Amino acid sequence: MPYPLYPFVKPYLMTRGLQPENQETPIQFIKTDTIDYQLFYRRNHFAYPGLSYSNYWLPINGLVKTAKCFSLQDILRLPSKTLKVVLECAGNKRSLFEPKVFGEQWEKGAISQGYWKGVPLRTLLELAGMKEGAKEVVVEGYDYGRRTDLDTVHTYARSLPIYKAIHPDTIIAYEYNNRPIPFKHGYPLRLIVPQWYAMASVKWIKQISVIDSDFTGPFQSVDYVYYPHKENDEGAFPVTTIKVNSTIQKPLNMEVLNTGKHIIEGIAWTGKGNITKVEVSTNGGKTWTEAKVSQQNKEGYAWSAWKFEWSVAAKGEYTLMAKATNSYNQEQPATPFWNRKGYGYNAIEKIKVKIE
Amino acid sequence: MPYPLYPFVKPYLMTRGLQPENQETPIQFIKTDTIDYQLFYRRNHFAYPGLSYSNYWLPINGLVKTAKCFSLQDILRLPSKTLKVVLECAGNKRSLFEPKVFGEQWEKGAISQGYWKGVPLRTLLELAGMKEGAKEVVVEGYDYGRRTDLDTVHTYARSLPIYKAIHPDTIIAYEYNNRPIPFKHGYPLRLIVPQWYAMASVKWIKQISVIDSDFTGPFQSVDYVYYPHKENDEGAFPVTTIKVNSTIQKPLNMEVLNTGKHIIEGIAWTGKGNITKVEVSTNGGKTWTEAKVSQQNKEGYAWSAWKFEWSVAAKGEYTLMAKATNSYNQEQPATPFWNRKGYGYNAIEKIKVKIE
Numbered sequence: 001m002p003y004p005l006y007p008f009v010k011p012y013l014m015t016r017g018l019q020p021e022n023q024e025t026p027i028q029f030i031k032t033d034t035i036d037y038q039l040f041y042r043r044n045h046f047a048y049p050g051l052s053y054s055n056y057w058l059p060i061n062g063l064v065k066t067a068k069c070f071s072l073q074d075i076l077r078l079p080s081k082t083l084k085v086v087l088e089c090a091g092n093k094r095s096l097f098e099p100k101v102f103g104e105q106w107e108k109g110a111i112s113q114g115y116w117k118g119v120p121l122r123t124l125l126e127l128a129g130m131k132e133g134a135k136e137v138v139v140e141g142y143d144y145g146r147r148t149d150l151d152t153v154h155t156y157a158r159s160l161p162i163y164k165a166i167h168p169d170t171i172i173a174y175e176y177n178n179r180p181i182p183f184k185h186g187y188p189l190r191l192i193v194p195q196w197y198a199m200a201s202v203k204w205i206k207q208i209s210v211i212d213s214d215f216t217g218p219f220q221s222v223d224y225v226y227y228p229h230k231e232n233d234e235g236a237f238p239v240t241t242i243k244v245n246s247t248i249q250k251p252l253n254m255e256v257l258n259t260g261k262h263i264i265e266g267i268a269w270t271g272k273g274n275i276t277k278v279e280v281s282t283n284g285g286k287t288w289t290e291a292k293v294s295q296q297n298k299e300g301y302a303w304s305a306w307k308f309e310w311s312v313a314a315k316g317e318y319t320l321m322a323k324a325t326n327s328y329n330q331e332q333p334a335t336p337f338w339n340r341k342g343y344g345y346n347a348i349e350k351i352k353v354k355i356e
Numbered sequence: 357m358p359y360p361l362y363p364f365v366k367p368y369l370m371t372r373g374l375q376p377e378n379q380e381t382p383i384q385f386i387k388t389d390t391i392d393y394q395l396f397y398r399r400n401h402f403a404y405p406g407l408s409y410s411n412y413w414l415p416i417n418g419l420v421k422t423a424k425c426f427s428l429q430d431i432l433r434l435p436s437k438t439l440k441v442v443l444e445c446a447g448n449k450r451s452l453f454e455p456k457v458f459g460e461q462w463e464k465g466a467i468s469q470g471y472w473k474g475v476p477l478r479t480l481l482e483l484a485g486m487k488e489g490a491k492e493v494v495v496e497g498y499d500y501g502r503r504t505d506l507d508t509v510h511t512y513a514r515s516l517p518i519y520k521a522i523h524p525d526t527i528i529a530y531e532y533n534n535r536p537i538p539f540k541h542g543y544p545l546r547l548i549v550p551q552w553y554a555m556a557s558v559k560w561i562k563q564i565s566v567i568d569s570d571f572t573g574p575f576q577s578v579d580y581v582y583y584p585h586k587e588n589d590e591g592a593f594p595v596t597t598i599k600v601n602s603t604i605q606k607p608l609n610m611e612v613l614n615t616g617k618h619i620i621e622g623i624a625w626t627g628k629g630n631i632t633k634v635e636v637s638t639n640g641g642k643t644w645t646e647a648k649v650s651q652q653n654k655e656g657y658a659w660s661a662w663k664f665e666w667s668v669a670a671k672g673e674y675t676l677m678a679k680a681t682n683s684y685n686q687e688q689p690a691t692p693f694w695n696r697k698g699y700g701y702n703a704i705e706k707i708k709v710k711i712e
Contacts, residue, residue, distance in 0.1 A: 007404055007539055009377045012368035017608065018385055021365045029374055048363055102610050102673075102710040148614050149712045183363055252373065254458050258504045317458075354458040356505045 024109035046145035065129030118173030159215030242271030273327030380465035402501035421485030457698035474529030515571035598627030629683030
């Protein structure tokens with residue numbers, strides 16, 4: 001009997017690309033509060049780096065009073081904190097933009113969350129001592145390669161303004177869900193920037209540099225910029241804070257269901273503030289009813305799960321919608337903010353089902 | 357050092373549903389000639405059945421001279437053949453229809469192929485002896501459940517007209533790629549009907565019945581029927597033979613590439629006849645050039661891989677297209693045959709890329 005009588009049925013990462021590896025979380029099929037690392041979405045700009053763990057050091061340099069070089073042991077000895085943080089790719093839901101935009105065609109699963117443990121970046125900056133004139137903190141990863149639009153080789157590097165770098169919850173993480181960070185997610189050290197899209201959360205940290213100017217690396221000045229126009233760069237501005245957003249996990253888009261009771265469920269999240277309300281419409285937006293939001297996260301760094309019981313007697317086609325609101329009274333817009341590179345899609349979540 | 361220095365990057369099945377399990381092959385990322393069973397697409401109508409292997413018998417009954425009941429050992433002792441056969445879900449590419457249709461939103465991966473070994477159904481029918489008046493052969497699986505549109509419980513069952521049932525290449529298979537058929541793909545016995553969409557290739561065979569009328573089970577008379585109209589059933593006709601079709605595997609839709617040389621590659625397949633030609637257009641269909649078709653399958657039951665070298669110097673947006681033709685001079689149409697349940701999508705394959 002070579003096969004189990006009742007085979008295990010499980011979802012997998014959804015492959016978007018392999019060179020470099022880009023795979024999204026099957027978010028519609030995962031109802032747990034944290035994502036196992038094996039199903040955590042993978043978003044890479046380059047091939048995985050080959051770094052030497054056995055001789056790993058973290059330098060902090062630039063505009064500091066004392067340049068430092070921390071060993072992993074040094075980092076582990078410093079006071080730590082553990083935060084439940086959602087990481088969302090700035091390109092999550094890119095495939096929903098109309099007109100379509102180029103780039104990885106992420107559906108709704110370039111988002112995952114779990115518990116990250118680490119040392120505040122602030123602590124390291126205090127140990128090194130920032131000099132006057134410090135404007136940004138650049139975090140560089142070990143991953144590097146050639147871009148399609150430039151002929152030079154670049155490492156993946158991003159900067160944070162000082163106020164965000166010294167925020168006590170911006171951490172240099174070394175654990176995910178109580179285990180060392182998996183290699184594909186940044187082992188041994190990954191920057192975690194709560195509230196910002198995940199391009200800021202640099203993996204495989206190589207060095208930290210304090211600078212007195214605006215960082216102009218291509219992942220700061222070319223990518224991860226909102227370009228409102230197709231043909232020119234007018235009105236461009238950087239991608240930073242995660243927008244208020246939601247996803248319906250169940251039912252699935254274009255699913256066929258029975259008449260009767262159905263549970264509509266999903267998640268909602270926001271960079272600024274907390275989720276205060278999720279409203280659901282089962283008639284294409286004519287009327288809205290509040291869903292039951294079951295999990296409120298104190299810091300607001302994690303998503304909130306929500307449910308809505310729907311009783312439907314009449315056969316036919318229905319448009320189901322979800323709209324999240326945060327504590328700054330920001331809500332998902334009816335139409336997305338189209339931008340050339342396809343970042344920050346957060347229009348009202350919408351699916352169709354057929355009742356028969 | 358808990359993680360490998362250069363982690364293995366691999367594609368996974370793309371999850372469309374888990375109850376029942378429906379997952380598609382990451383076809384864009386697989387360039388091998390046969391699909392490993394772990395990446396073979398899974399399409400189920402119901403939960404996996406609980407069948408007893410230790411006491412497995414295959415009955416053949418109905419309009420036969422001698423009703424039979426074969427043990428697995430009986431089947432294994434009969435003369436067998438091994439065929440390379442593509443199985444394609446009738447709903448493959450359903451997500452591409454406009455207007456959208458309800459049902460599983462398959463992209464381009466509800467298709468897989470490999471070597472199936474088994475005994476011709478014809479052999480079993482000859483051993484039982486069909487009586488005069490025999491019109492169809494019904495093959496019933498062990499899987500069963502409730503449908504959304506009917507209140508009764510049904511097993512999954514399909515019929516074949518006699519000419520197709522006695523075709524020497526319609527086989528009762530017990531091996532896939534030289535191993536017992538994996539449970540999820542029909543262990544211990546699965547009907548394999550080359551040239552037809554895979555709804556005909558019934559898994560977990562429970563019994564075979566010869567009948568003197570048209571079989572009217574719901575998977576024959578409700579599903580797997582082309583309904584050309586949204587609001588009525590006029591002009592309906594059954595889904596049978598696989599249409600001539602092709603898929604571009606590389607590059608990916610909406611991918612951003614460099615100027616220079618690129619290999620466009622993919623697969624082409626057909627139910628009737630063989631693939632005789634694959635043409636590629638890199639200018640949205642204005643001009644077409646023949647691709648190099650590297651694999652021709654004698655019986656025409658398998659797909660043909662093809663490649664096309666594209667040199668591109670000018671930056672900009674390009675629409676890449678592929679069009680397959682078979683030996684009956686059927687070619688992929690410019691527009692798909694829209695039908696309410698979304699079967700048999702085979703319009704000219706089309707993707708967009710950006711050169712920068």
